[in-house]
Amino acid sequence: MIEIHNLNLAFGRKPVLQNLNISFEKGKVHGIIGLNGAGKSSFFNALTQVIPPDSGSIRFNGNALKRGRIGYLETNNFFFFHLTGREYLHIFEQTNTAFDLPAFEKLLLLPLDDLVENYSTGMKKKLALLAVLKQDKPIYIFDEPFNGLDLESNRTLELIIQTLQEKGKTILLSSHVLEPLLHTCNQIHLLQNGSFVKSYEQPDFGRIREELFQHLEVEIRNQLQQAL
Numbered sequence: 001m002i003e004i005h006n007l008n009l010a011f012g013r014k015p016v017l018q019n020l021n022i023s024f025e026k027g028k029v030h031g032i033i034g035l036n037g038a039g040k041s042s043f044f045n046a047l048t049q050v051i052p053p054d055s056g057s058i059r060f061n062g063n064a065l066k067r068g069r070i071g072y073l074e075t076n077n078f079f080f081f082h083l084t085g086r087e088y089l090h091i092f093e094q095t096n097t098a099f100d101l102p103a104f105e106k107l108l109l110l111p112l113d114d115l116v117e118n119y120s121t122g123m124k125k126k127l128a129l130l131a132v133l134k135q136d137k138p139i140y141i142f143d144e145p146f147n148g149l150d151l152e153s154n155r156t157l158e159l160i161i162q163t164l165q166e167k168g169k170t171i172l173l174s175s176h177v178l179e180p181l182l183h184t185c186n187q188i189h190l191l192q193n194g195s196f197v198k199s200y201e202q203p204d205f206g207r208i209r210e211e212l213f214q215h216l217e218v219e220i221r222n223q224l225q226q227a228l
């Protein structure tokens, strides 16, 4: 269980996470949704100590959560110039003994001997994902992992997430597109104004679209009538 109590994070005077409280059950896949700027990446950065929170506690199985327990795929990934994909992956220690690079190379159609600087957006995302999967961690956080992936890779990633869950991993992921979350998550949590305001269990997933978009759609349609 990951237990988060009264988490606060501000950038200057701007509060981004405000007295945020939530628990994530172990071995489950948790989706995080929220508008652009809602604080999803900031929340993940706080959990991983990339940007330490101003206050609050984050515990995993009763103890303070350590950065080293998390495999973190960030939204934007940093790559060194003049390295091939294979050379980039060499930077990361392989602690996941089951990780089979040739299998993933085939599965994701990744040209590992090409320079990363010539990769497409989706290829870079897949490469960064492989660097995370090389590492055996109890928790994986995937921030916008589906961004830029083609249909086939999208499905492959959904199945990767399912497989990690079958291995008992706890997974947190965000997505701008609801569909992959509906396919992979046990729970989906709505982040709004710096805290979690609602959690949906799998049987209630059908309500999410309706609850989130119903009012919005009427409003947007009305505005578009005037604006376009």
Ligand SMILES: Nc1ncnc2c1ncn2[C@@H]1O[C@H](COP(=O)(O)OP(=O)(O)OP(=O)(O)O)[C@@H](O)[C@H]1O
Pocket (backbone or CB within 6 Å): 011, 016, 034, 035, 036, 037, 038, 039, 040, 041, 042, 043
């Ligand atoms: N390093 C930073 N310095 C100042 N403000 C920041 C910084 N990082 C994020 N913010 C602000 O914090 C708020 C939350 O940003 P965050 O990137 O966490 O949102 P998000 O939910 O991940 O958004 P998106 O869906 O667009 O990726 C935004 O208002 C953003 O401008």
